[in-house]
Amino acid sequence: xxxxxxxxxxxxxxxxxxxxxxxxxxxxxxxxxxxxxxxxxxxxxxxxxxxxxxxxxxxxxxxxxxxxxxxxxxxxxxxxxxxxxxxxxxxxxxxxxxxxxxxxxxxxxxxxxxxxxxxxxxxxxxxxxxxxxxxxxxxxxxxxxxxxxxxxxxxxxxxxxxxxxxxxxxxxxxxxxxxxxxxxxxxxxxxxxxxxxxxxxxxxxxxxxxxxxxxxxxxxxxxxxxxxxxxxxxxxxxxxxxxxxxxxxxxxxxxxxxxxxxxxxxxxxxxxxxxxxxxxxxxxxxxxxxxxxxxxxxx
Amino acid sequence: xxxxxxxxxxxxxxxxxxxxxxxxxxxxxxxxxxxxxxxxxxxxxxxxxxxxxxxxxxxxxxxxxxxxxxxxxxxxxxxxxxxxxxxxxxxxxxxxxxxxxxxxxxxxxxxxxxxxxxxxxxxxxxxxxxxxxxxxxxxxxxxxxxxxxxxxxxxxxxxxxxxxxxxxxxxxxxxxxxxxxxxxxxxxxxxxxxxxxxxxxxxxxxxxxxxxxxxxxxxxxxxxxxxxxxxxxxxxxxxxxxxxxxxxxxxxxxxxxxxxxxxxxxxxxxxxxxxxxxxxxxxxxxxxxxxxxxxxxxxxxxxxxxxxxxxxxxxxxxxxxxxxxxxxxxxxxxxxxxxxxxxxxxxxxxxxxxxxxxxxxxxxxxxx
Numbered sequence: 195x196x197x198x199x200x201x202x203x204x205x206x207x208x209x210x211x212x213x214x215x216x217x218x219x220x221x222x223x224x225x226x227x228x229x230x231x232x233x234x235x236x237x238x239x240x241x242x243x244x245x246x247x248x249x250x251x252x253x254x255x256x257x258x259x260x261x262x263x264x265x266x267x268x269x270x271x272x273x274x275x276x277x278x279x280x281x282x283x284x285x286x287x288x289x290x291x292x293x294x295x296x297x298x299x300x301x302x303x304x305x306x307x308x309x310x311x312x313x314x315x316x317x318x319x320x321x322x323x324x325x326x327x328x329x330x331x332x333x334x335x336x337x338x339x340x341x342x343x344x345x346x347x348x349x350x351x352x353x354x355x356x357x358x359x360x361x362x363x364x365x366x367x368x369x370x371x372x373x374x375x376x377x378x379x380x381x382x383x384x385x386x387x388x389x390x391x392x393x394x395x396x397x398x399x400x401x402x403x404x405x406x407x408x409x410x411x412x413x414x415x416x417x418x419x420x421x422x423x424x425x426x427x428x429x430x431x432x433x434x435x436x437x438x439x440x441x442x443x444x445x446x447x448x449x450x451x452x453x454x455x456x457x458x459x460x461x462x463x464x465x466x467x468x469x470x471x472x473x474x475x476x477x478x479x480x481x482x483x484x485x486x487x488x489x490x491x492x493x
Numbered sequence: 494x495x496x497x498x499x500x501x502x503x504x505x506x507x508x509x510x511x512x513x514x515x516x517x518x519x520x521x522x523x524x525x526x527x528x529x530x531x532x533x534x535x536x537x538x539x540x541x542x543x544x545x546x547x548x549x550x551x552x553x554x555x556x557x558x559x560x561x562x563x564x565x566x567x568x569x570x571x572x573x574x575x576x577x578x579x580x581x582x583x584x585x586x587x588x589x590x591x592x593x594x595x596x597x598x599x600x601x602x603x604x605x606x607x608x609x610x611x612x613x614x615x616x617x618x619x620x621x622x623x624x625x626x627x628x629x630x631x632x633x634x635x636x637x638x639x640x641x642x643x644x645x646x647x648x649x650x651x652x653x654x655x656x657x658x659x660x661x662x663x664x665x666x667x668x669x670x671x672x673x674x675x676x677x678x679x680x681x682x683x684x685x686x687x688x689x690x691x692x693x694x695x696x697x698x699x700x701x702x703x704x705x706x707x708x709x710x711x712x713x714x715x716x717x718x719x720x721x722x723x724x725x726x727x728x729x730x731x732x733x734x735x736x737x738x739x740x741x742x743x744x745x746x747x748x749x750x751x752x753x754x755x756x757x758x759x760x761x762x763x764x765x766x767x768x769x770x771x772x773x774x775x776x777x778x779x780x781x782x783x784x785x786x787x788x789x790x791x792x793x794x795x796x797x798x799x800x801x802x803x804x805x806x807x808x809x810x811x812x813x814x815x816x817x818x819x820x821x822x823x824x825x826x827x828x829x830x831x832x833x834x835x836x837x838x839x840x841x842x843x844x845x846x847x848x849x850x851x852x853x854x855x856x857x858x859x860x861x
Contacts, residue, residue, distance in 0.1 A: 235844065237584045241562045268852070273861050336665070336728055352663075358714050441715045441858035449855075455555035456672065456851040458562065458844075 224471065231464035232257045235457075242460050261465035271449065271466065275473065278446040281360075281435075282428035285367040289375040289424045290417065292368065297379035297416075298409075301386070312380070315373050327366055327437050334362050334438070358440035366434035374423040382416025383409070415488065422481055426474055446470055521782035522547040524557065524568040526769065527718055528741060529623070531795075531802040538789045544782045552718040553671070561586045565776055569783040575768045576673070576839040578619055579612035583841075587618040588775040594784040595620070597791035602808045609768065612841065619770035620787055623737070623805035626828070626836060627674045627765040630720075630739030630757045635664045635730035649682045649760045652733060655707050662711035665729030667720035672854035673839060674765055675733060679705050681763060681837065688840045695849040705857045715858055721745070727753050736826060740804030757825045763835035768808075 233242040233256075247254040265271045300311045318326065333339045334356040341353035356362055386409060394404040432447030439445075446466065453463035519542075527550040535546045549568070551557050554577045560566045561573075561581055573581060581587065592598050598620070606616050613619045629652055636651075637644060639660045644651070652658055658666060669675055677687035679701040685694060694701060713729060720732040725745035732739065736757055743755040771790070773783045789795060796807040797815030804820060806827050813821065820826055828836070842850070855861070 237580060237844070239562050239564050239584050239586055241584065270852070270855060270861055337726065355713075441709065441712070442860060444859045444861055452851060452855060455553070455559045456854070457848050458558065459848070 227464045227467055230460050231261055231468050232259070233461050234258050234260070235459045235461050240460070241458050258461070261461045262469075264462055265465060265469065270444075271469075274444050274446045274449040275470070277444045278429045278431075278470075279473075281363065281367070281443075281445060282425050282431075285364055285371065285428050286375075286421050286425045288364065288368045289372055290421060293372055293375035293379055293420065294417075296372075297376045297383055300376075300380050301383035315376050319373060323370065324433070326370070327434060330362070330366055330369070330438060331357060334365070357438065360439065360443055362438040363435050363443060366438045367428050367431060370434065371424040371428060374427075375420040378419040378423065379413065379416040382413050382419075386412055415485075418481055418484060422477065425477065429474060430470060519544045519779070519782055520547055521545075521570060521779050521786045522549075522568045523570045523786065524549050524551060524560075524566065525570075525572045526550060527552050528721065528738070529572070529769075529803055529805075531798040534790070534795060534798055537795070538786060541789070542782075542785055544785060546786070561774060566774055567778075569773060569777040569779045570786055571772055571774060572622060572769050573772065574839075575609060575612050575619070575621075575770050576841055578770045578772060579841045581772070582613060582618050586772075586774060588773045588777060588780065589617050590620065590773065590787075591780075591784060594781070595788050595791070597788050597809075600791060600793065600809050600811055602810050605808045608838075609770075613770070619772050620791065621768045621808045622771050622790065623799070623803070623807050624766065624768040625736040625805045625826075626759050627669065627671075627678065627733070627735055627767065628739075628757060628759045628825070629731065630724055630734050630742060630755055631731040632664070632724065632727065632753055633756050634754065635727075636661065639664055639730070646756075647758055647761050649678065649762050651760075652731060653679065653682050653704065653708065655711075658708050658711040661731050662713065665713045665723065665731075666711055667723060667729045667732040667734065668712050668715050669720075669733055669735070670715040670717050672850055674767070676701060676705070676850055676854065677765055677837075677839060678733070681765075687765065687837050688842070690842055690846055692846065692849055695846065695853045699853070702853045702857065705853075706860070709857050709860070724755050725749065725751075725753065727751065737803050737805035740823075740826060744804070759825055759828055759832055759836070761835075763837060766833075766836035766838050768838075 229245055230242055233245050235241060236243050243256070243258075245256055247256070296315070300308055300315075303311060331338075335341070336353040336355070336357070338357070340356060341350075344350045345353065390408050390412075391404050394408055395401075399407070430447050431445065432451060435443050435445050435448060436451075450463055450466050450470075453459050453466060457463075521544055523546055525548065529550070530548075535548060538544070539546060554574050557571060557573055558577055558581065560568075561571065562584060578587075590598075601621065605621065609619065609621060610616050629649070631646070631651070633646070636646070640657060644657075650657065652661070652666070676695075680689055680694060681687040683700050683704065685701065689695075693699060696702075718738070720729060720734050721738050721742045722745070723729045724732055724734075724739065724742035726749075736759070739755060739757040743757070746753040746755050771787050773780060773787075777783055790799070791809055793809050793811035794815050796809035796812035799805075800807050800812065801815075801817050801820060804826055824832065
């Protein structure tokens, strides 16, 4: 009996840290944001009104839905959400297109060279993310490396505008998030049973057919995991479009910044953030359902 | 008995160590604009007072305000521009200054202080640090190459006329990402009140918004600090920017000896005059040291040293004799009385106006 209790305690203790982590760093901040999103902006410190007031033995709760309604009065917010989703989707596709061959190649390599290549994928992230984005600014600017090379080779007379364009934003996002695509894909592809491919070859399938009917379906889990890891942070990206993108690039991160700093309207900013989170919950929920189904199939 | 004595001695020693520690740990945490203080000034302050300075920088009033309104910034001295400070005073962010600890306060230009008292009643919370104007900086050779030899270089026409800016976009155009200032300049250019509180000046197809919207495609970027390096390095050829920043670009280009010459003008139609203010947040931990730091910066020689390095005029009257002749005689930095008469200052606007202004700004920048 005692032993049983001890085991239960141990089990509980093992699953406690991840839950504590989630509650502390996800649920609590989210509830704070949610609370602010139902208040009203004010010139005060902090710059919003209180939701709960306790006076004369009465608890008064003031919920202001105006911030959410406000988001529907102006197409800016909808457009920003759509534009963020579009940029994130294109970036994810590009990451997949570039990352899949890389991951596949590394998974097929031999021991030591495989480790070396994995290191090369991870190594750039040892430098600060911000510095790497600034390096891209140096590469893409009018007096930068690319334009200087193009001009000195005589391909162009005037520098091409690369920095402050949507193109630069894609470069920045794909460059930054590529490792997040490659690593889960690699982890998946390296487990691929090569006997399946041999069998397929024995049965007369060419390499292309084998790839599409065996490798690709079996790596679905890796594709989904990698795509999530790229898509979700890319939707809320602020630093990359701010530093590499021109002013005309509309993303929800920039709209949030504007609400928070420009308008000092924390309640509307919180409402924007809440909606963004709800939007992101849809793909995450789909992913979970997929994982769940896969587990069920296995058992 | 003996052991008791030892214990006492140990306690005394510990006490002594603690007190020297406390002395050594005197610090003041300063949050100032980027490139906005003389290179040796902090060292001199540390040498004179023994107070260690932790110095961080920002480049937008909005960022500073976000931190101040959230509270517990961890800073003891911050530097908002006066119109922003005025609103922050209303929000109750600042500690009233203890003027008994600011012996140099009386050296500040009296008429200047009176003007400021409209936004900081009784000059209770703020000390002016530097002031300047928001005008046009440009690379004269390149501008003339693009627009022809006899382009007038003394008017907002240079960047607010669409056909001019379209041509200038070839060599690079930067606008401040400071909606209150750029929009005010556009309103003023169109003959309207730069501090208009009429919502119609910001909404729908308001002329100032339409003007800026028509210019935006020719603007390479909207940013409030990048343009210093880019003007000096030839990456852009014209910028709607702050006087001292452009003067710094001028100095940087001269130092780099890259053949680039930068000029700054206060357009003849007039421009925005702004003042950056020191304030002490009410949750500052090192109030005593903050006062010592502010008092030090109001010393005439130190104020002049800052001006000589960052090329912004300061309001410490007695500092003028220590300011380099080159800067003092530069009319774009120390404007003569007739130019000064045309400058306007910003006011605090109702939240509703801020919102439509920022919304207009987003529309100007993104077209949406």
